[in-house]
Amino acid sequence: MKIAILGGTGNIGKGFALRLSYKYDVTIGSRNIEKAKASAAEYNEILEKYGSDDRIEGTDNKTAAQNADIIFLAIRYENIPSVIELITPILDKQIIVSVVVPMARDRCYINPDSSTLMIDVSDKDYNANYFCYSTPKAGSAAQEIAMLLPEGIELVSAFHNVPAHTLADLDKELDYDIGVCGNSMYSKNIVFELARDIPNLRPLDVGPIETSSMVESLTPLVINIASRNKLKDLGIKFV
Numbered sequence: 258m259k260i261a262i263l264g265g266t267g268n269i270g271k272g273f274a275l276r277l278s279y280k281y282d283v284t285i286g287s288r289n290i291e292k293a294k295a296s297a298a299e300y301n302e303i304l305e306k307y308g309s310d311d312r313i314e315g316t317d318n319k320t321a322a323q324n325a326d327i328i329f330l331a332i333r334y335e336n337i338p339s340v341i342e343l344i345t346p347i348l349d350k351q352i353i354v355s356v357v358v359p360m361a362r363d364r365c366y367i368n369p370d371s372s373t374l375m376i377d378v379s380d381k382d383y384n385a386n387y388f389c390y391s392t393p394k395a396g397s398a399a400q401e402i403a404m405l406l407p408e409g410i411e412l413v414s415a416f417h418n419v420p421a422h423t424l425a426d427l428d429k430e431l432d433y434d435i436g437v438c439g440n441s442m443y444s445k446n447i448v449f450e451l452a453r454d455i456p457n458l459r460p461l462d463v464g465p466i467e468t469s470s471m472v473e474s475l476t477p478l479v480i481n482i483a484s485r486n487k488l489k490d491l492g493i494k495f496v
C-alpha cells in the first residue's frame with residue numbers, strides 16, 4: 258500500500274514517514290520538490306542508522322497524492338483549503354487521513370474587561386499563555402475537510418494527539434491511544450491497521466466524522482498540561 262504524506266517535511270509528517278516506512282511505500286509531499294527530496298534524504302539517513310533499508314521518496318504534494326492509496330494531510334488547518342484544491346483533480350479512490358487540529362492562543366486571551374475577573378499583569382500573562390481548540394464553523398477540521406472533498410472520497414480523522422517529536426524519535430517507545438473517526442468502516446479499518454503497524458499505538462473507534470471535534474480538541478488540552486506541568490511526550494491513553 259502506498260502512503261503519501263502531504264506536508265511530510267513538517268514536524269508530524271516526519272514521524273509518520275519514519276514509522277510507517279517499515280511496512281508501507283511512503284512518499285512525502287511538499288510545495289517544493291527540492292525540499293521534499295532533501296527531507297526524504299534526511300529521513301532515509303535516519304532509517305539507515307536504525308538498520309532499515311526502507312526508502313522514503315520525496316516529491317511535490319500533487320504527485321505524491323496522485324500515486325497514493327492513502328493520503329495524510331499533515332498540514333496546518335489554515336493551509337488545508339489550498340492543498341485540497343491542488344489535489345482535487347487527481348482524487349479518485351484514495352483515502353484521506355486528517356490529523357489536523359485547529360488551535361489558537363490569541364482567542365483564549367482572558368478579557369480584562371470581563372465582569373468580575375480581577376488579575377494583575379503577571380497573572381494575566383500566565384493565564385493567557387495556553388492553547389485552546391479553535392472550533393471551525395463546520396464543527397471540526399475533519400468536517401470542514403469533508404465539505405471540501407469531492408463526493409465519494411472517504412475521510413478518516415485520526416492521530417491528532419500524538420506528539421510530533423516523540424513520533425519522529427525512533428528511540429522512543431510510544432504508548433498512546435489513537436481515536437479514529439470516520440463514516441466508512443472500510444476506511445476506518447485501514448487506518449486501524451496503520452495505527453497497529455506502529456508499535457504500541459492502539460486505535461480506538463470514536464464514531465462518525467461528526468465526533469472528530471472531541472478528539473481534535475484533546476490536543477490543546479494535552480499541550481497545556483504538558484507545558485504547565487513540565488511533562489514530556491504526553492499523549493492520550495484510556496485506562
Ligand SMILES: NC(=O)c1ccc[n+]([C@@H]2O[C@H](COP(=O)([O-])OP(=O)(O)OC[C@H]3O[C@@H](n4cnc5c(N)ncnc54)[C@H](OP(=O)(O)O)[C@@H]3O)[C@@H](O)[C@H]2O)c1
Pocket residue numbers: 264265266267268269270286287288289292293330331332333334336339340356357358359416417418419420421422476
Ligand atoms: N506537531 C504536532 O505535534 C502535531 C500532532 C498531531 C497533529 N498535528 C497536526 O498536524 C498538522 C501539521 O502540523 P506540523 O506541526 O507538522 O506543522 P508544520 O511543521 O508547521 O507544517 C507542516 C508542513 O506544512 C507545509 N506548509 C507550510 N505552509 C504551507 C502552505 N501555505 N500551504 C501548504 N503547505 C504548507 C510545510 O511543508 P512544505 O514547505 O514542504 O510545503 C510544512 O512542512 C497540523 O494540522 C497539526 O494540527 C500536529
